Amino acid sequence: MLETNISGLKLKSPIILASGILGVSFSSMMRVIDAGAGAVTTKSIGPKARKGYKNPSIIEVYPGTFMNSVGLGNPGIDEFILEIKKLKEHNIPLIVSVFGDTNEIYLDVATKAENAGADAIEINISCPHAEVSSIGIDKDLTFNIVKFLKEKLTVPLFVKLNPNVTNLKEIALAAEKGGADGVVAINTLAAMKIDVNTRRPILSHGSGGLSGKAIHPIAVKKVYDLFKFLKIPIIGCGGIDSWEDVIEFFLAGASAVQIGTALYKGIEIITEINKDLIRYLKENEYTSIKDIKGLAHQYKTQEVPDFD
Amino acid sequence: MTENIIRTVKIKRIINECDGVKTIIFNKKENSTKKYIHPKPGQFVMVWVPGVDEVPMSISGYSEDGNWSITVKNVGECTNVLHDLRIGDYIGVRGPLGNHFKLPDDLSKQIFLIGGGIGMAALKAFSAELIDRKFKFTVIEGAKIDNDLMYMDEFQVYNKNFSQFHFCTDDGSYGEKGFASVIFENLIKDYSENDISNLIVYACGPEIMLYKLFQICEKHNIEYYASLERIMRCGCGLCGLCAIDPLGLLVCKDGPVFNSETLRKIEDFGKHKRDFSGKKIPV
Numbered sequence: 171m172l173e174t175n176i177s178g179l180k181l182k183s184p185i186i187l188a189s190g191i192l193g194v195s196f197s198s199m200m201r202v203i204d205a206g207a208g209a210v211t212t213k214s215i216g217p218k219a220r221k222g223y224k225n226p227s228i229i230e231v232y233p234g235t236f237m238n239s240v241g242l243g244n245p246g247i248d249e250f251i252l253e254i255k256k257l258k259e260h261n262i263p264l265i266v267s268v269f270g271d272t273n274e275i276y277l278d279v280a281t282k283a284e285n286a287g288a289d290a291i292e293i294n295i296s297c298p299h300a301e302v303s304s305i306g307i308d309k310d311l312t313f314n315i316v317k318f319l320k321e322k323l324t325v326p327l328f329v330k331l332n333p334n335v336t337n338l339k340e341i342a343l344a345a346e347k348g349g350a351d352g353v354v355a356i357n358t359l360a361a362m363k364i365d366v367n368t369r370r371p372i373l374s375h376g377s378g379g380l381s382g383k384a385i386h387p388i389a390v391k392k393v394y395d396l397f398k399f400l401k402i403p404i405i406g407c408g409g410i411d412s413w414e415d416v417i418e419f420f421l422a423g424a425s426a427v428q429i430g431t432a433l434y435k436g437i438e439i440i441t442e443i444n445k446d447l448i449r450y451l452k453e454n455e456y457t458s459i460k461d462i463k464g465l466a467h468q469y470k471t472q473e474v475p476d477f478d
Numbered sequence: 479m480t481e482n483i484i485r486t487v488k489i490k491r492i493i494n495e496c497d498g499v500k501t502i503i504f505n506k507k508e509n510s511t512k513k514y515i516h517p518k519p520g521q522f523v524m525v526w527v528p529g530v531d532e533v534p535m536s537i538s539g540y541s542e543d544g545n546w547s548i549t550v551k552n553v554g555e556c557t558n559v560l561h562d563l564r565i566g567d568y569i570g571v572r573g574p575l576g577n578h579f580k581l582p583d584d585l586s587k588q589i590f591l592i593g594g595g596i597g598m599a600a601l602k603a604f605s606a607e608l609i610d611r612k613f614k615f616t617v618i619e620g621a622k623i624d625n626d627l628m629y630m631d632e633f634q635v636y637n638k639n640f641s642q643f644h645f646c647t648d649d650g651s652y653g654e655k656g657f658a659s660v661i662f663e664n665l666i667k668d669y670s671e672n673d674i675s676n677l678i679v680y681a682c683g684p685e686i687m688l689y690k691l692f693q694i695c696e697k698h699n700i701e702y703y704a705s706l707e708r709i710m711r712c713g714c715g716l717c718g719l720c721a722i723d724p725l726g727l728l729v730c731k732d733g734p735v736f737n738s739e740t741l742r743k744i745e746d747f748g749k750h751k752r753d754f755s756g757k758k759i760p761v
Contacts, residue, residue, distance in 0.1 A: 191716050191717075191718070192715075192716070192717075192718035192721065192728075193718060194717075194718040194719060194721060194752065194756040195718060195721035195723060195726065195752070195756075196723070196724075196726075197721055197722070197723045197724045197725060197726030197727075198718050198721040198726035198727075198728065199726070200726055201725075201726040213718070213756065219755040219757055220755055221753075221754045221755050222754065222755070224531050224532075225524070225526075225531050225532035225533065225711055226484065226524075226526050226532040226570070227532075227711045227717075228711045228712035228714075228716055228717055229482070229483075229484050229572070230482035230483045230484075230572075230714070231483070232483075233483075236482075236712075236716070238711075238712075240711065240717065243754060243755050243756065244755060244756055245752075245755050245756040245757035245758075246755070246757075249757050249758075250756075365484075365486050365528070365568075365570065367486040367568050368486055368528045368568050368570075370528055370529065372484060372526070372570065374531075374532075430716075431716065433715060433716060434482065434712070434714045434715050434716050434731075436715070436731075437715075
């Protein structure tokens with residue numbers, strides 16, 4: 171019932187581990203798969219080791235809502251290939267998230283990941299607190315990088331969208347036009363937390379990206395809007411911590427979802443959600459989760475009324 | 479129970495423990511609108527030194543009124559600034575985090591607390607809990623030199639009917655000369671099989687010491703718990719930097735305390751940790 175196919179990537183569950191969560195070690199990613207995830211997305215990997223921002227870099231701001239400014243800390247692709255290979259030894263469906271300074275560096279990292287066995291590539295052009303965000307806020311840069319990578323890569327290519335833009339539609343369309351096999355909506359929202367006692371921003375970088383519970387309704391709205399015009403699949407991401415959150419994303423038009431922040435409650439949460447998704451589908455007499463995709467769109471919503 | 483939300487608290491008291499080591503006391507309950515979560519022995523906090531860094535540290539003591547302490551060795555930029563702070567200055571605290579030392583099932587167990595250097599901090603909290611609950615225990619505290627031994631004054635006032643202490647230094651400048659692991663093995667040398675099977679060991683300190691103790695406990699089939707330390711960002715199961723291979727367990731959430739059954743399966747134990755970039759490096 172939960173089997174999902176995203177542009178050729180076959181998953182036993184539509185729940186994918188989001189990038190940036192537990193995506194460093196093969197062993198913790200395998201635990202996520204054992205808990206029932208359909209695939210895992212690695213931490214964003216760049217050309218070389220990078221420490222990222224100092225701590226505090228991940229804090230909880232309200233129950234279930236977190237803010238982070240990790241700043242793309244990662245061991246570098248050459249080191250990370252060892253983890254990719256171990257994951258592939260165990261046949262783990264694997265999406266490698268990549269970033270770079272230039273299109274060529276993105277390609278170099280993505281090619282190494284693909285050669286090591288990645289089943290799909292997700293490009294991070296939207297980290298709201300690092301320099302790569304510049305691509306994700308520009309439709310031409312987005313089109314160029316996607317087209318450039320699609321010409322060379324053979325595995326599916328997903329584009330993670332930056333919600334911190336004025337016109338998400340034109341960027342999503344640029345990704346689609348460039349040949350993307352899907353978009354992931356959304357990355358974290360730019361945010362800040364200031365301590366009232368010391369009167370200073372808490373994150374070492376000052377600001378960071380908001381994730382978790384508070385951003386779920388925002389992500390649902392983005393997926394709902396994107397579904398109206400995108401032909402490629404949308405992977406809903408943002409604040410999932412229950413089966414209802416997953417169903418909402420599907421009703422809005424998602425073909426799969428990513429879960430991340432909620433894993434602070436424990437990896438087993440994925441097992442629970444899968445079980446509850448099946449129960450929901452059975453109770454409502456659906457045979458597959460695909461059947462509910464975009465169903466919220468059948469209802470006409472009220473137009474702006476005439477105020478005179 | 480754990481708490482991830484950061485809160486800045488005023489330093490209430492500072493104790494000079496020994497050379498380059500201070501205990502900092504703050505109150506986690508006062509002026510807080512949040513639900514208070516009381517720590518358990520072996521749990522840790524992420525300590526934010528505003529403008530400098532945020533690092534994991536064992537909770538070295540706590541009381542019902544919400545006063546908690548951390549014991550800090552001056553080893554780098556962050557702890558250096560922490561040492562310069564005064565009463566009334568603010569630090570940020572997230573916690574309690576992680577799992578904890580589990581008390582033995584019955585009072586007849588012979589308990590060893592074995593600590594090396596600053597690793598004594600977590601065991602100090604545990605020893606206070608054991609005293610409260612009328613457990614008998616033996617502490618082996620190891621340090622490089624005499625000036626590195628800590629909590630000696632506090633241990634002095636513990637009821638001698640319940641607690642015994644062995645101090646050792648690498649250079650023999652105080653107590654017995656040698657590593658805590660060797661002292662332990664010597665102490666149990668003449669134990670009967672029955673005595674050995676009644677032992678339970680809790681340890682915290684340098685991983686090489688924890689690994690040696692693990693080997694000794696494995697050899698004699700002794701129940702063993704070790705508190706590990708890893709680099710971490712979140713402290714709550716998200717960043718993955720503290721993952722230990724090949725089980726994928728997280729030191730911040732599944733640990734820091736692990737039993738022998740788990741330690742046996744951890745290939746990284748005594749060998750590897752990850753640096754801030756996520757790259758594997760020797761412990």
